[in-house]
Amino acid sequence: MLVDPHPAHFVRDPPHKGEGKAAPRLTLSGISKSFPGVRALHDVSLSLYPGQVTALIGENGAGKSTLVKIMTGIYQPDAGTISIDGQAVTLPSAHAAFGHGITAIHQETVLFDDLTVAENILLGHAPRSRFGTIDWRTMRKNAREVLNTMGAGHIDADARLKDLGIANKHLVAVARAMSIDAQIVIMDEPTAALSLKEIEELFLLVEFLKSEGKAILFISHKFDEIYRIADRYTVFRDGEMVGEGLIRDAGQSQIVRMMVGRAVDHIFPQRKAEIGAPVLAVSGLSHPTEFDDIGFELHRGEILGFYGLVGAGRSEVMQAISGITRTSSGTITLEGKAIVPKSAADSIDAGIVYVPEERGKQGVVIGLPIFQNISLPSLKRTSKSGVLRLAEEFALARSYTERLDLRASSLSQDVGTLSGGNQQKIVIAKWLATTPKVIILDEPTKGIDIGSKAAVHGFMAELVAQGLSVIMVSSELPEILGMSDRVVVMREGRIASVYDNKRLDAETLVKTAAGIAA
């Protein structure tokens, strides 16, 4: 849907003298991958060099994880070639990628919790004794040697993996990569769950891998980390590569511009809602581990955007406001009355509803028909002393499906048979049917087609025009900029800034969310 196939600020640095000499260890070229209705990657290229860290940068949905899955043999590209040391290869399975020395370290490492460290490191290539059984003593010795060369001798080779912290699990994953002599290491947001000290340790490890001549792909949203550790960068946007080069030649602003600069692919609805008095006031809301001192006001007829990186604590705040999790301190005031929601039912009764992010897991109940999904949070209203009034239930479902222009053959149809966009309409309908005062939408258009997106946006405009107040958590910049009256930016569990949308641009938002000084 991009209007301009060649964005104006496409940057490709000429190879630097000295660094350009080394031949790339892994080269992806012309890779494309589509899923039904979605073009995930279009003609992208990426090179990884021995002894260098390449940072892969892009917004959510830019195609980074699809690329990682292609590199690790989980997805097959529709077009394009993969070559290792100049030799074209195919990676038909995860096992094949592993055999070619490609290994990935994920946020949540995929190791075996109940096996020991040594077993995790050497599983699949454990030393054998004369009788074909596993030679445990050599196995422990080998594991210890690998750990020692990495400077991770503090990890006990006999410890169960589940007793290790996440940082040490990463070390074990790296040790495993070392033990199979992996030449290409993919690190997919490895720091997301780490403390500052652990991040430092991880960086030492990355330096070690570099000195060993490994080619490293480092995926992170955090600019300070990228500038600290990476030698090169590649920027993806909407499934295309929009720039690459040496990190020392690129300023942060330049990279941010590459990430966000895009043609507008979707017209947002005009709104004429009157912003009225405050409806919801939150102050000093804190949670022991997830967020701290959250305070904001939401006005009648307002759409308040919540922007931030994944893991900034936005959904956690919303779950606390809607009674799904508890807070340690702070107050929530709805229309001048303090409320203390102890369960989702309390919030729904008070007039605050939360439309969760995971549509399939938290939103629709697949297996139940449409009308039962819609009435589920409103059972108290559609029943009298516990006995359902089916006519009322149907009327409720019908009125909201009509308002949302839902396309289904019958209200008794199983929601599992509907498309993602229509399921999202059901989820929204089911919460609206409780006649809330405040509706919190968490990533309301994630993973749905353009047509349904426009319908959801149009509907949001209609809601605020009727005097409802909307909180919209979104990681999609165009949506945040196109729909919000004001934008709250969260970073690492705190509110970083609140902006009025009238003088707001995408770069400011990304910089605030990533903690880059403007």
Next chain:
Amino acid sequence: MKVFPRYREVWLLAAIVVLIGLISMRFPGFAAFGNLRQLFNDTSILMILALGQMVVILTRSIDLSMASNLCFTGMVVAMLNAAHPAIPIPLLIVIALLVGLVLGAINGFLVWRLNIPSIVVTLGTLTIYRGATFVISGGAWVNADQMSPDFIGLQRAAFLGIPVLSWIAILVIALFFLLMTRTALGRSIYAIGVNPTASVYAGIDVGRTKFIVFCISGMAAGLCGYLWISRYVIASVEVANGYELNIIAACVIGGISIAGGIGSVGGAVLGALFLGIISNALPVINISPFWQMAISGSAIILAVVLNARGERRQGRIILKKAEAA
């Protein structure tokens, strides 16, 4: 799609008809109305128990203690009747329901408040309730001659040509049907079985609902405590020993998914009926007990395979529609 959930009940009904047909070939009187009426009466207790178990299984839980609950409650009412024959039978039935409710509530409380998996809780109470039966009875039996004529006779009395026991089963089936299709509780039970997370977000109290389903299965077991003892006219520690497996088998044959969320009143009733035919009718046509067990076992596995296939097919249909959209 809409007919799909009824699909398997229809198949089960067809299987029962075929089974009755096959048996009638060797034993012509089998399909006569009088005999079928008897068959239903013989299966009534299993039906009630299977319905109680069904609501528990629908919420992704299981109640292994139902047979022990039945044994304990049966002993309580039998001893009360033996000691105080003046207590009217309707009052005894209420007592049986209450005692069963308390035992079920203990299960439910442990599952809800202490968050212990139901299979562990009820495996424990399975033994405890049977042990408690021994404690209150001192290991002694209550025999037919100690029970009052009303106690024994109530379920055998006929009303409109059908025994009271069958009427009780019909009443219970109707109540469960209303519960599952016409009440907010029934709806919540299905919802938390299909998707517990989404149910929490929808404001349903999952823990409390589980507590309630264990209360329901407890009451079903308690009611059957009276019905069982007055039918077989002996109360002992051995009553219904191991019967929990028949109850679960009836549910599984009836198409109730052990993974929760899928199943119907009709399925549970037909599942119980199927088992009832196998255990009551096959001996009549001289099929050895070994074959009875083999047939019940095969039916269980066949039912699970058919149901799993059905669910898979549902998944394929979703994909096809998604492609078309």
